[in-house]
Amino acid sequence: MYNQDLFEAPTSRSSSPIFQQYLPLVTEIAKSPHSVKIWDIPYTIPQLSYLVHGDYRYYGKFPSVVAGQILEQIPRPTSNHYVLDNFCGSGTTLVEANLRGIKSYGIDISWLSVLASNVKARVNDTEEIKIELGKLVAWFEKNHTNYEAPSDNFSEKWFTKEASIDLKAIQDYLYKMPDGDVKDFLLIGYIGIVRRVSKAHDGEVRPHIKKEKRQRNVISAFSKKIQDMCKNHNEYKKLIGRNNISKCFLGDNTELPKQFSDNLCYLVISHPPYLNSFNYAPVYSLEYYWGKPFESFYTNNTIQLYKSEMKAHPASENIVESYFEHLKKCYTETYQAQPKGSYLAVVIGDCTRKGELIPVCQRTIQLITKIGYKLEEENYRTTHYGLGKYAYRHRADYHGDDKEKKDGILIFRK
Numbered sequence: 001m002y003n004q005d006l007f008e009a010p011t012s013r014s015s016s017p018i019f020q021q022y023l024p025l026v027t028e029i030a031k032s033p034h035s036v037k038i039w040d041i042p043y044t045i046p047q048l049s050y051l052v053h054g055d056y057r058y059y060g061k062f063p064s065v066v067a068g069q070i071l072e073q074i075p076r077p078t079s080n081h082y083v084l085d086n087f088c089g090s091g092t093t094l095v096e097a098n099l100r101g102i103k104s105y106g107i108d109i110s111w112l113s114v115l116a117s118n119v120k121a122r123v124n125d126t127e128e129i130k131i132e133l134g135k136l137v138a139w140f141e142k143n144h145t146n147y148e149a150p151s152d153n154f155s156e157k158w159f160t161k162e163a164s165i166d167l168k169a170i171q172d173y174l175y176k177m178p179d180g181d182v183k184d185f186l187l188i189g190y191i192g193i194v195r196r197v198s199k200a201h202d203g204e205v206r207p208h209i210k211k212e213k214r215q216r217n218v219i220s221a222f223s224k225k226i227q228d229m230c231k232n233h234n235e236y237k238k239l240i241g242r243n244n245i246s247k248c249f250l251g252d253n254t255e256l257p258k259q260f261s262d263n264l265c266y267l268v269i270s271h272p273p274y275l276n277s278f279n280y281a282p283v284y285s286l287e288y289y290w291g292k293p294f295e296s297f298y299t300n301n302t303i304q305l306y307k308s309e310m311k312a313h314p315a316s317e318n319i320v321e322s323y324f325e326h327l328k329k330c331y332t333e334t335y336q337a338q339p340k341g342s343y344l345a346v347v348i349g350d351c352t353r354k355g356e357l358i359p360v361c362q363r364t365i366q367l368i369t370k371i372g373y374k375l376e377e378e379n380y381r382t383t384h385y386g387l388g389k390y391a392y393r394h395r396a397d398y399h400g401d402d403k404e405k406k407d408g409i410l411i412f413r414k
């Protein structure tokens, strides 16, 4: 069990750095048999995209302050203890942990997520990145006209010929660059502009053609993206210690690496794909298309994304069952790895199928308590934003009606 005396003092809020300015407004509505609270997040996406959070457009991420609030309220026994995010996505938890000086690890099945998480969370040398960007742009001006657009149906459907030529040239340059942090950073910037320079709608989750989309110049979009990322990164670096440890690993969370059984994982933050929302691989098809040549390097040929990704869409009977089966497996793994007294915070939402509610939060509570964790807090969040009609359709806000779908932050303890 944890020794209360070992707990470090909670972070002071008096100076309110940016990452503490938009924390949820929390109201307790029941105390027994466990606490039930509403987390109201009345902020806009730009407000929540402070520092590096907006550097990589990730359609399924949670508001940065959800991870922030969990980290603020759960005490860390010692500075050796760490937080693990086993559905790491774009690394929101790692960034928030770094901002609080908490060691953090992540796992994700997608190499692009792993790369984005690491680029965002670690300390990068932005001066060197800008020098390399300058070299790339100079090379591009001389050489891009030597390239041809790929002639497959996919690229013709989603990209203009001009955009494809430019993307191909930058891709080739990056591919030939020496491996390392600078290349990782530039690659995430490159992948980060793919949707913007495509014919697809920027805001919608799944790519859809937008008929009157204004075409962007690829190299200027890329340069601007890298410069913006450097600026955000410099602000972030000012707030975090140089020796912070955070790393995301490529892996399948139903087979947790043995290194996490070291009794130091005081908290797991876990944000599975929402049932009936979308599967990640097709949503990122444009990004994976241009990222394809890099895949074998970043995966070491170990992962077959489509095979191991948790399936969340559509909510057919089989997928619903395999979804809960996946949750059972991955929380059995965390239960075995975590020390007694540690916490698991699951951020998960209900969904509807053919107008009928599937009470995902309640089923998750049953499943996780059966594994052995005890439910400590049942929190529901209200969020006042959306990304477009698709996001709105799947959004689960809680307004006090138990028949509505809810977006939960369920906190358990081993």
Ligand SMILES: C[S@@+](CC[C@H](N)C(=O)[O-])C[C@H]1O[C@@H](n2cnc3c(N)ncnc32)[C@H](O)[C@@H]1O
Residues within 6 Å of the ligand: 058, 060, 061, 062, 086, 087, 088, 089, 090, 091, 092, 093, 107, 108, 109, 110, 113, 251, 252, 253, 254, 271, 272, 273, 274, 280, 308, 309, 310
């Ligand atoms: C809802 S997102 C997490 C978003 C994250 N909280 C953020 O803010 O960026 C879920 C993530 O789970 C990952 N995932 C799906 N199946 C997985 C598996 N078997 N093992 C590890 N990660 C998986 C997906 O690739 C996706 O990045």
